[in-house]
Amino acid sequence: MNPRVVVTGVGVISSIGAGADDFERGLYSGMTGVGPSQLFGEGAITAEVRDFAPQNWLGPKGLRVLDRSARLACVSSHMALCGAGLSQADAAEGDPGLGLICGTMFGSLHSITSFDWSGLTEGPNLVNPMEFPNTVINSPAGHAAIKHKLRGVNSTICAGLASGLYALHYAAEFLRFGRAKALLAGGVEELCEESFLGFRKMGATSPSGSIKPFAADRDGSVLGDGSALLMLETEDDARARGLTPVLEVGGFGSAHDAHSTSAFDVRAGGATSAIRQALEASKIGPVDVACIISGASGSRAGDLMEARALRSVFGDLLDDIPVCAPKAAFGEALGASGALCALAGALALRRQTAPPTAGFIGSEFGLRLSAEAQPFQGKYVLIDAFGCDGNNAALVLNLRT
Amino acid sequence: MKRVAITGLGLITPIGAGRELFWERLLAGASGIATVSSFDSSVFPVHLGAEVKEFDPTQFLRRGKPEEMGRGSQLAIAAARMSIEDSGIDLGSYDPGRAGVSMGTTSGEPRLVERYNDVRKAEGLEAIPGDFLPQYPCNVIPSHIAVEFGLHGPCMMIPTACAAGNYAIGYGYDLIRTGRADLMLAGGADAFSRITYQGFSRLGAIAPERCQPFDKNRKGMVPGEGAAVLILEPLDAARARGAKIYAEVLGYGVSCDSHHMTAAHPKGDGAIRAMSMALEGSKKTIHDVDYISAHGTGTPTNDRVETIAVRTLFGERAAKVPMSSIKSMLGHTMGAASAIEAVACSLALDTGVIPATINYETQDPECDLDYVPNQARTTHPQVILNNAYAFGGNNASLCLARYEA
Numbered sequence: 186m187n188p189r190v191v192v193t194g195v196g197v198i199s200s201i202g203a204g205a206d207d208f209e210r211g212l213y214s215g216m217t218g219v220g221p222s223q224l225f226g227e228g229a230i231t232a233e234v235r236d237f238a239p240q241n242w243l244g245p246k247g248l249r250v251l252d253r254s255a256r257l258a259c260v261s262s263h264m265a266l267c268g269a270g271l272s273q274a275d276a277a278e279g280d281p282g283l284g285l286i287c288g289t290m291f292g293s294l295h296s297i298t299s300f301d302w303s304g305l306t307e308g309p310n311l312v313n314p315m316e317f318p319n320t321v322i323n324s325p326a327g328h329a330a331i332k333h334k335l336r337g338v339n340s341t342i343c344a345g346l347a348s349g350l351y352a353l354h355y356a357a358e359f360l361r362f363g364r365a366k367a368l369l370a371g372g373v374e375e376l377c378e379e380s381f382l383g384f385r386k387m388g389a390t391s392p393s394g395s396i397k398p399f400a401a402d403r404d405g406s407v408l409g410d411g412s413a414l415l416m417l418e419t420e421d422d423a424r425a426r427g428l429t430p431v432l433e434v435g436g437f438g439s440a441h442d443a444h445s446t447s448a449f450d451v452r453a454g455g456a457t458s459a460i461r462q463a464l465e466a467s468k469i470g471p472v473d474v475a476c477i478i479s480g481a482s483g484s485r486a487g488d489l490m491e492a493r494a495l496r497s498v499f500g501d502l503l504d505d506i507p508v509c510a511p512k513a514a515f516g517e518a519l520g521a522s523g524a525l526c527a528l529a530g531a532l533a534l535r536r537q538t539a540p541p542t543a544g545f546i547g548s549e550f551g552l553r554l555s556a557e558a559q560p561f562q563g564k565y566v567l568i569d570a571f572g573c574d575g576n577n578a579a580l581v582l583n584l585r586t
Numbered sequence: 587m588k589r590v591a592i593t594g595l596g597l598i599t600p601i602g603a604g605r606e607l608f609w610e611r612l613l614a615g616a617s618g619i620a621t622v623s624s625f626d627s628s629v630f631p632v633h634l635g636a637e638v639k640e641f642d643p644t645q646f647l648r649r650g651k652p653e654e655m656g657r658g659s660q661l662a663i664a665a666a667r668m669s670i671e672d673s674g675i676d677l678g679s680y681d682p683g684r685a686g687v688s689m690g691t692t693s694g695e696p697r698l699v700e701r702y703n704d705v706r707k708a709e710g711l712e713a714i715p716g717d718f719l720p721q722y723p724c725n726v727i728p729s730h731i732a733v734e735f736g737l738h739g740p741c742m743m744i745p746t747a748c749a750a751g752n753y754a755i756g757y758g759y760d761l762i763r764t765g766r767a768d769l770m771l772a773g774g775a776d777a778f779s780r781i782t783y784q785g786f787s788r789l790g791a792i793a794p795e796r797c798q799p800f801d802k803n804r805k806g807m808v809p810g811e812g813a814a815v816l817i818l819e820p821l822d823a824a825r826a827r828g829a830k831i832y833a834e835v836l837g838y839g840v841s842c843d844s845h846h847m848t849a850a851h852p853k854g855d856g857a858i859r860a861m862s863m864a865l866e867g868s869k870k871t872i873h874d875v876d877y878i879s880a881h882g883t884g885t886p887t888n889d890r891v892e893t894i895a896v897r898t899l900f901g902e903r904a905a906k907v908p909m910s911s912i913k914s915m916l917g918h919t920m921g922a923a924s925a926i927e928a929v930a931c932s933l934a935l936d937t938g939v940i941p942a943t944i945n946y947e948t949q950d951p952e953c954d955l956d957y958v959p960n961q962a963r964t965t966h967p968q969v970i971l972n973n974a975y976a977f978g979g980n981n982a983s984l985c986l987a988r989y990e991a
Contacts, residue, residue, distance in 0.1 A: 279844055281859060290723045292745065297696065301703050301781045309629050309784040317785035318847035318977050321692055322724060322745035327978025330842045336856070339842035339980055340753060343694075343725045343743040351742055358760060364840075364863065379702065382711065383719025440683060441732040441741040446655070447720040455738060458683055573720075574729040576741050 190357040191430035191585060193423050194269025194416030196261035196369070197528055199515045200232040200409050204264055209532050213558055215541040217514050219396055219407045225381055230394035232409030232516025233376045243332070250315055251328055252296045253410075254375035257521075258287060258325035259332050261412035262369050266333055269416035270426070271367055279334025282366030285326050286340045286356040287373055287414075288348030290520035292322030295377035325373050337365045345572030346480060347439065348372050349413070349523025350580045354437035356417050366422060371414035371524030380519075384408055391483060396517070398481035398510030399488050399548040406482040409516020413524035415531070420585070432531050435565065435581030436466025442575040449486040455577040456494035460569060463579035464498070467565065471499045474581075475563020476539045478530040479510040479552075480570040482517040491571055492550035507539035507559035508552045514543040523570040523578070530566040530582050537561060587763045590835040591824040591989065594673025594817030595929045596665045597773075600636040600810050600916050604668050609933050613962040615944045617915050619797060619808050625780045632792040636810025636917025637778050649734050656695030656721050657777035659730040661813035661922075666731045666771050669815040674829065675769070677735060685769040686739030687728040688758040689815075690750025691921035692976075694724030694743075696779035727775055731815075739767050747976035748881075748918065749840075750774050751814065751925030752984045756838035758818045768819065774925035775813035782920065783809050789848065791885050799882035799911035799943050800889045800957045802950035807883040810917030814925035816932070821989070832932040836870065836969070836985040839863025843979030850887060850975060854895025860981035861899055861971055868985040870969055872900045875907055877940050877967040879927045880957075881975045882911025883918050892973065893953045908965060910943040910958035924974035928984060931970045935988040938966040 197204065200218025201211030211218075222229035223236070239248055239256040242263045251259065262285060266272045273279040296319035303312040318324060323341035330339050338359055344351040349372035356370030384390045384406075391397075391405035423430045440458040442450035464470060477495065481488045495503055511529040512518075518525055533539050539559040548554050564586065569579045597603065600618025601611045621627065622635035643652040643660035646667045652660055666687075670677065677685070698718055705713050720726070724743045732741045740761055744753040751774030758772030786792050786809055793806035824831050841863065843856035850857070865871060881892055889911075897904045912930055919926055934940045939962050946959035972984040 281841065284842065290725065292724075294699075294722070297693070297781060298699050298702060300785065301699055302706075304780070304784045305703055305707055309780075309787065310631065312784060312788055314785070314788035317788060320781060320785060321747045321977045322694060323747050323976070323978045323980065324847070327842075327847055327980070330844045330979060331847065334844050336842055336844045336859075338840045339746070339978060340840070341745050343723060343745050344741065345723065345725045345729070348725070355757070358764075362760070362867075364867070379699075380719065382714060383722075386714060386716040387719055388716070439740045441686070441729065441738050443682070443732045443736045443738050446726045446729040446733060458738070572725075574723070574725055575732060576725065576729060 188361050189420040190360050190417050190434045191420045191423050192415050192432040192531060193418050193428055193430060194265040195528060196265030197413040198234055198257055198260050199411035199525060200234055201514050212514055212529060212540045215543050215556060217543040218409060218516055224376060230407055231376055232407050234411050252293060252319050254293060254373055255325045255328040257375060257412040258329045258373040261414045262329045262333055265369050265414045265416045273334035276334060279336045281336040283335050284337030284339055284365050284368050285329055285335050286352045286368055286370040287326040288342045288352035288520050288523060289373050290343060290345060290348055291380050293319055293324045294379050296320050298379050345574040345576045347523055347570040347572055347576045347578035348520040350570045350578040353434060353527055353580060357434045360417055360419050367416060367418045369414040370417055372521040373412035374410050374519040374521040376408055376410035381408060396483045396513050398483055398513055399550055399552055399554060401549040403483040403488060406484060406517035409518040411518050411521050413521060413528045430585055431535060433583050433585045435583045436463045437580050438462025439578045444575055446574045449490045449573050451486050451490045453490045453493040456490055456571045457497050459577040459579040460494060460498045463581050467581040469565055471502050473565050474506060474567045475561045476533050476566045477506055477508045478526045478566060478568040479508055480526055481510040482512040506553060507561050508554050509539045510542045510554060511540060526568050530568045534566050534582060534584050588765060589821035590759045590762045590818055591821040591831045592816050592833045592932050593819055593824045593829040593831055594669040595832060595932060596669025596672055597814035597926055597929050598638055598661055598664045599812040599926055600638055605672055612912060612930060612941045613939060615942055619917050624778050630787045632787055632794050634793060634808045636808050638811055650730055655730055656698050658695045658775050659727050662689060662727050662731055662775035663734050665773060665813035665815040669817050673817040680769050682736055682738040684739050684767050685737045686767045687731045687737055687741045688754045688770055688772040689728045690744050690754035690774035691724050691727060692747045692776050693779055693782055695722050696781050697777055698722045700780060731771060746980045747978060748920055748923060749974035749976035749980045749982040750921035751923060752974045752982035755816060755928055755984055759835045762818050762820055770818040771815050772818055773815035774922040776811055776920035776922045778811035793884055796945045797884045797914050797917060798945040799884040799914050800953040801946050802948040804884050804886060804889060806885050808917035810919040812919040812922040812926055814922055814929050816928060831989045833935040833986045834989045836987050837864055837867030838984045840982045845979050848977055850891040854891045854898060856979060856981040857895035857975060858899050860983040864971060864983040864985045872903055874969045875971055877934060877970045878907055878909035879931050879970060879972040880909045880911040881973045882913050884913060890952050893955055904955055908940055908956045908958045910941055912941050914944040924972060927972050931972050931986050934967055935970060935986060939964050940967060
């Protein structure tokens with residue numbers, strides 16, 4: 186019998202809230218984090234973490250060497266460790282069974298670009314060697330491990346927009362195999378001038394500065410950033426610590442379209458397959474899914490592909506399943522968004538209410554989205570994440586009863 | 587749980603491409619280290635690099651176009667194609683939804699960042715081309731392999747720096763043994779980059795003249811590039827199709843030093859735990875291990891700490907277990923390194939010969955193990971540990987074994 190894996194802590198920082206309670210309030214208030222950027226100045230619209238003050242959680246020491254992605258990862262891991270009662274702050278050395286599985290897409294793009302730029306403009310022998318470690322893609326996970334004494338597995342997972350869901354599954358498997366005792370799993374992404382400029386040049390960001398998942402007049406994404414990490418443990422370990430876990434990590438599915446690395450395959454074969462696999466791995470059928478947390482972010486092709494995949498798996502059942510597309514609230518946070526969506530799914534299950542989709546007016550595809558919270562009764566929530574690199578993932582979370 | 591076989595080996599390295607040429611040159615002690623040619627190294631105090639020379643991606647790409655992807659992806663596709671051909675598998679006979687890709691890297695596609703900065707410097711930010719970003723995130727490397735070969739299964743990049751290849755092979759092994767996939771292409775890829783070079787140069791870590799792992803006079807590592815992809819499949823399926831089985835994957839272990847971003851834990855704490863976990867998962871003990879493929883970068887600290895770690899874990903047996911570093915010949919190919927080393931381990935298990943540490947001249951009292959100096963040796967190894975360590979304090983050890991039909 187495979188050990189069950191449960192959620193025992195949450196760390197989150199996003200444009201709609203920092204900390205589990207604040208994030209939950211923001212998400213259920215129907216607010217959006219989309220607005221004027223502090224990072225890029227006049228006229229830029231983002232869903233970035235604003236007024237980010239990592240010292241509020243981490244104290245003032247040792248922050249100087251951390252870039253934005255490392256700070257975000259250190260803050261969310263701090264919250265999740267404390268929330269789960271597994272902080273190693275007072276331990277002489279950390280528990281070797283405690284680790285971190287961190288999804289990301291661009292990792293340290295700003296640090297690597299700056300490091301190269303310094304070499305180009307000031308000469309390669311004058312760059313600060315202390316900045317070199319920040320250029321590797323696993324630098325946020327490495328910094329978080331040092332800061333929080335995480336001595337177990339320390340993986341970074343890059344699977345495009347599906348990174349966060351892949352990371353949660355990877356962590357759950359490590360726990361089932363008995364290779365770790367407790368793992369922080371999720372994602373982190375920083376918004377930086379290079380990614381902001383790059384997405385604009387690609388034409389992937391919304392010219393109107395709004396994010397309207399599934400809407401007929403959707404015109405692209407608004408970039409966000411942040412980090413969400415869930416503390417995962419086996420149910421037996423959690424109970425042994427005196428906890429009564431409520432949320433379980435269920436089945437996972439993944440499929441690649443093998444079509445293009447830069448365009449959605451609107452035939453939706455991979456997306457459909459990923460959802461079917463996740464249900465099958467959870468030993469449930471479409472009728473059991475009580476709520477869907479969608480990864481839709483206002484992409485013309487991406488939202489179309491997702492709507493087709495959902496329709497082909499759920500058929501007419503889809504008319505009655507509440508759907509929430511929370512990126513309307515926290516933006517397209519790239520490698521962090523799968524984990525932020527998973528957290529939205531966890532909250533939905535616990536409250537038995539789908540969060541509002543911020544600013545929702547109408548869907549082109551007849552999905553049951555709403556600008557209001559939607560109550561439901563059920564045990565299973567499906568979270569999906571599909572990327573234009575062709576990678577697709579879906580994850581089920583369920584109530585432990 | 588299913589047993590997992592390695593049935594195909596494809597690689598492109600500074601000493602040559604393809605299994606046969608690589609192995610011939612590796613056993614001959616060939617060196618792929620030379621003066622850097624892909625950028626002007628005169629601005630640096632050191633000049634050695636381990637580059638892949640004369641690489642023509644059009645030889646390997648059928649579906650993808652070289653101008654539409656970075657060099658990391660090109661190298662990865664080349665290794666994947668050679669691996670598929672080496673394995674003799676017919677991709678058409680697999681359920682494409684159960685065939686996947688698991689890759690590792692340190693920097694992904696750093697040359698796109700270099701191009702971004704070159705354009706920015708010459709013409710300003712507004713001149714940055716629109717295709718800069720989509721080909722940068724390192725998940726494009728496995729995605730390009732999936733597209734090139736029509737693989738619809740799990741597809742993931744594990745960018746855990748210089749231990750990434752072992753992480754990626756480990757993940758592929760997990761997917762096969764749990765029955766989630768029938769075929770996995772697993773390995774690592776990294777492209778030579780001025781950014782990486784600049785970083786190691788500023789850390790004072792690059793060897794000025796030679797790469798001499800474990801030698802008393804060792805002065806550093808040599809940055810390199812390359813890619814390796816291994817074909818993993820269930821052992822019973824491999825036997826059923828009459829496949830050549832190079833080796834069996836028994837297990838792997840991973841850990842974090844949680845000590846320093848670039849410097850290893852002085853007592854080898856994480857390295858010891860990774861090796862122990864690999865052995866435990868493989869149901870083997872130190873007494874079974876008869877060769878260690880060292881991380882062995884050639885820096886004074888790495889080689890000393892790795893020796894301490896092996897001494898601590900293996901005790902008296904440490905001196906009896908040969909441990910060599912092929913980085914003496916290949917340089918440090920970053921995220922590809924442990925995947926290339928896993929290929930070398932597979933061939934050592936298959937042929938009975940272990941590769942040497944070249945440029946070894948003077949024994950270091952702090953490095954007193956058998957490093958297989960200068961000459962490949964026939965030892966008929968049965969169980970091998972492949973070590974890899976990385977920035978972020980990451981450690982990964984892979985355990986491979988000889989398969990007797």
